[in-house]
Amino acid sequence: MNRLQVELPGLTLKNPIIPASGCFGFGQEFAKLYDLSKLGAIMIKATTLETRRGNPTPRVAETAAGMLNAIGLQNPGLAHVMEYELPWLEQYDVPIIANVAGTETADYVAVAEKISTAPNVKALELNISCPNVKSGGIQFGTDANTASGLTAAVKEVSKVPVYVKLSPNVTNIVEIAKAVEAGGADGITMINTLIGMRLHPKTGKPIIANGTGGLSGPAVKPIAIRMIYDVRQQVKIPIIGMGGITNAEDVIDFLSVGASAVAVGTANFVDPFVCPNIIDELPQKLDELACEKITDLIGRSHR
Amino acid sequence: MIQQEKMKVVRQKQIADGIFELTLIGQLTLQMKQPGQFVHIRVSDSLEPLLRRPISICSIDSEHMEFKMLYRAGGRGTKILSQKQPGDEVDILGPLGNGFPVEETESGETALLVGGGIGVPPLYELSKQLNAKGVHTIHVLGFQSIHNVFYEKQFSELGETYIVTADGSYGSKGFVTDLLAQLNPTFDVFYSCGPLPMLKALEQTYPDKKGFLSFEERMGCGIGACYACVCQTTDIVAQDYLKICSDGPVFPRGVVAL
């Protein structure tokens, strides 16, 4: 028996550890460091219909126990991802979760329809929460009706289960979670980054060229934990949790409040081996908690 | 190959105002070949400061498995690094990026090495390797003032060395380009690392020369996965971005839009 295995719509995960979208490219860089087949799944960089050049630099700034980024969804576009990135990833025994972004509903639908036909794409992650683009992204994720409508439109064309990635930049995240569940989402991933700003001490102006950026890293973990805690009690579909995970204890916190698996983002920049290291640590953590299998921990905060 | 290693501090020395020379020992040194590559350093195990710091490799001593880097202790991260004592461990990821191509200059030819401020260090290993293969090197190094000048002696041992300071407190006054205009050196290939305006001026001053420039930008991962440290190419059609950490940091002249 594999104690770390987790079953989710469309996904059989060897373990619940997934590199987060935008923090792992399309896997090529990390494949030079370790065997990607070790991972539970991979969330690839947001893919849009056309090539996106992203925002001007500086695009990142460090903050207290975190960082701001405004990459702006730079990616090579759907055709390139279908032709090169996804086939390249087929050499690994790892399911791919394709992060889908767009400017309007039609873009999301077009990308979802096509990318969900790739043999190794086992699920979609609808990015309705990117804070760093002028149109699209977060505007879909901050209004319940829009979020629900987009989910339904994508569900209609997708060949694989659809997870919706929620933005924490809302007054009531439970309302959005319920809306995407009603729209037919198979799962929820949360949280994307929190909109923030850091100033240059000399000029008093924002460091990031875009002005604002998305805050990630350990600093946001308590917010992610609280939001998953709340959402878990109000929706039935599974949650993949993320926000500030750096070690196995963090993973257990996310599972405890009700996530079924987790994604690790910023921590990959601090320690490129963080995902395999956490995977190796988990069995011992289960022993310490006198827990047979990892799924026993899911939602224990609520029991 | 990129490796991660807790390397041991051999020596830590302040060599100019705010400038430190750190010598580390470990296996990872054996992966270092090309001058102009960098290492990504985690200065502490805590979550604060969180991200790694990219610092270029200044000299490689494979025989003793040691390498040196020079850095300015300006920010929080580098201040912590400057407090490391011999015997302490530092988490190093590297070597990263593509450095200066030594093979682009033939034995018997002359290379012009132009550095500005904290862009000077990677030129030292470059000069050592060029000289080792019989290339004649000329060094033109710019600093803010006399207090910031470092490695003049080391470079002088390898070739003609000219120092420029912005305030004129040492060497000649002005920018490296002012001195180059006076010197009008004869050379075959130029290599440079330093502030953007300097790189730009060099490209303009030597429109017909073969040259290689090293760039800087705020980095995230350092290995090409996060798309933070991009720069624009001159190729208007492709409208492409290049990643400084993994496509660079050294690019042939004319590739990056300046």
Ligand SMILES: Cc1cc2nc3c(=O)[nH]c(=O)nc-3n(C[C@H](O)[C@H](O)[C@H](O)COP(=O)(O)O)c2cc1C
């Ligand atoms: C540099 C960077 C790029 C990101 N790009 C994306 C993206 O393309 N799509 C997306 O849905 N989330 C993106 N994110 C958000 C992460 O996937 C994740 O939700 C967030 O960073 C919180 O997790 P962490 O604290 O572990 O990084 C990005 C985050 C960072 C730091």
